[in-house]
Amino acid sequence: MRFEPAHAERANAMRADTLIAHLDIRFHVDDEGRLCATMPVDARTHQPMGLLHGGATAALAESLGSMGSSLLIDLSGQGVVGVEVNANHLKGVQNGTVTATGHMVHQGRSTHVWDIRMHNGAGELCAVCRLTNLIITRK
Secondary structure, X not given: OXXXXXXXXXXXXXXXXXXXXXXXXXXXXXXXXXXXXXXXXXXXXXXOOOOEOHHHHHHHHHHHHHHHHHOOOOOOOEEEEEEEEEEEEOOOOOOEEEEEEEEEEEXXXXXEEEEEXXXXXXXXXXXXXXXXXXXXXXX
């Protein structure tokens, strides 16, 4: 799946009044057509030891993958719900920005599976995440 800049514009337009906006997660498309999202590492996303909170990492991964799936379906009759997210934390991050890059591993009629890699500002891999979304019919 190749995303275009217009996809990121649509994703950013859906941020208002959500956790995505509260955490200041912002979407963009990289040069390879992958959907990406950035999130600041600051007081909103720290755990008590001053490191990026694992829950914030999972929130970034789920936000990216769920938004990616929502851009690929007909939202007038379908919805996206995350059914499983996991994160392997590889490197602590104290400040700056993390960038998540999504790659769809499986795009079925009822499930989407995403591989999401998170890098710190120095380009170092700091987390590897997997998200499974269920594509549901809206009532």
